Amino acid sequence: MHGFAARDDVVRSGAPEDDDTVLRILVVEDDEGDAVLVREHLQDGGLPHETVWVRTVDDALSHLAASDCVLLDLGLPDAMGLGALQRVLAAGAPPVVVLTGLSDTDAGVEAVAAGAQDYLVKGDVGPDLLARAVRYAVQRRRLEDTGRALYQSLVRAAETTRLERALLPTPAVRDPRLEVRVGYRAGRDGLLGGDFYDVVERPDGTVLVMVGDVCGHGPDEAALGATLRTAWRTLVLAGIGADEILELLERVLAAERARPEIFTTVSMLAVHPDRRTADLYLAGHPVPLRLGPPSALLPAGQRGRALGIPVGGGWPAERLELGDRWRLLFYTDGLLEATVGDGTQRLGKAGLLEVADRTLRGDVETDGAVRPDEDPVVGMLLSGVRARHGGDLVDDAAVVLVGWGG
Known part of the structure; x- marks a missing residue:
């Protein structure tokens, strides 16, 4: 006989306890x-x-x-x-x-x-x-x-693909003599962050290169990065002067960011049609490298504030005399923030310079994770940083290598 108590009482019956099947x-x-x-x-x-x-x-x-x-x-x-x-x-x-x-x-x-x-x-x-x-x-x-989870996963994957194309587009460069290599690695969680890049050649032969990073990490930052990258290409294609682009891009940032404390760092280069000179614009972003070996940091006497920071000052150009042959590396701070040794030190600029030189010499130690669809040079560089770090980077990292062989 099974007894039942008042309606609010719990009555349990049944089977031998088995957490997997009960x-x-x-x-x-x-x-x-x-x-x-x-x-x-x-x-x-x-x-x-x-x-x-x-x-x-x-x-x-x-x-x-x-x-x-x-x-x-x-x-x-x-x-x-x-x-x-x-x-x-x-x-x-x-x-x-x-x-x-x-x-x-x-x-x-x-x-x-x-x-x-x-x-x-x-x-x-x-x-x-x-x-x-x-x-x-x-x-x-x-x-x-x-099935529902699989469908949602497929939808998210499709959305991520579209967002990735917006953040990391195919460079729009016609000059076959100009070397352009790009690469990207998501951070440890595998999600896209706010890193973005682009390379566009204008009808007059000027080539503009840009790498940017929205502060923070997540879908909102990625969406904002995609918006800024699209706006940057629009300004370039519209013929806006290089010295005006960052100011207009900051207006887009102010209009589109979810919170007033969100800022963005940008490194931008305008390579002149002669390919021997260029103007460098830095908006709170890490200084690009001139690759060797030996590699070195580019001159950075004219540095501007990050976009979205409410302080005075603009973004003056640093004129670069590049010469007949050159290769420049633009990157986001995910590379610099890789930890090395016991995990208490960052790779930093000195470490990145060393990895870059060893990559170009062909003796860099990698983690063996260069993807088949990845540019071999940029892929080796990213893999070399990952090897120093000991696995997936904490933050995402975007890289653009642009060069001229004379």
Whole structure:
């Protein structure tokens, strides 16, 4: 004889304890005799389980989160017919199997259409049928959840691909003699951050190179970076003077950022048509390298503030005399912030210069993670930094290498 206490009490029955297989079943039934019968059928059906019995939907709502399946009567004191089902589904119920009387089979069909996994007629239910219905309901919900998660994953992957194209576009350069190499590595969490780059050649032969980094890390920063990168290319293609671009880009930042404390660092180069001279603009960004070996930092006497910082000052140009042959490396601070040794020191500029030289000499130690679709030189450089760091970088890193061979 199975005894039931007051409707608010929890009554557990069932099977040997097995955390991997025991199903937690919530029986919502106001008739004590029917509830006892359901419990006995579950035991006789050989389904490892534990049950909680309540008499009303109101009582059931507090048990939904801890349940794997709900057996729901459609005739309850506080809810009748589909109203009972709708209330538990709206509260985030696990899979629901409804229980109907012999004359209510139409209601059972309507309940399945409304979101129940199955319906059973009380007078026709035996141990095997009930156990099978519960097991299948749980399995179907798990398959639905898995399919939904897979779909969401595919959607996120497609969105990430579109966002990556906006942050990291194909360089728009016509001059075949100009060397342009680009690369990017996401940080440790694998998500895109706010790093972005672009390279565009104007009709007069001027080539503009840009690398930027929105402070912070996450989807909002990535979306803002994509907006700024798109705006930068638009300004370049519109023929805006190089000395005006950063000011206009800051206006876009101010209009599009979610919070006033968000800022962006940018390094920009305007290579003149003669390919021997260029103007460098720095907006709070790490100084680019002139590659050797030996590699060295470019002159940085004219440094400007980061975009979005509410202080005075602009972005004066640093005129560079490049000569007949040169290679320059632009990058974001994810490379500099790689930790080395015991993890208390950063790679820094000196470490990056060494990795760059060893990459160009071909004797850099890598982590073996150069991707097949990656530019070999930039890929070796990024892999060399990762090897020094000991794995995935904490922050994402964008790299642009531009060069001229005379």
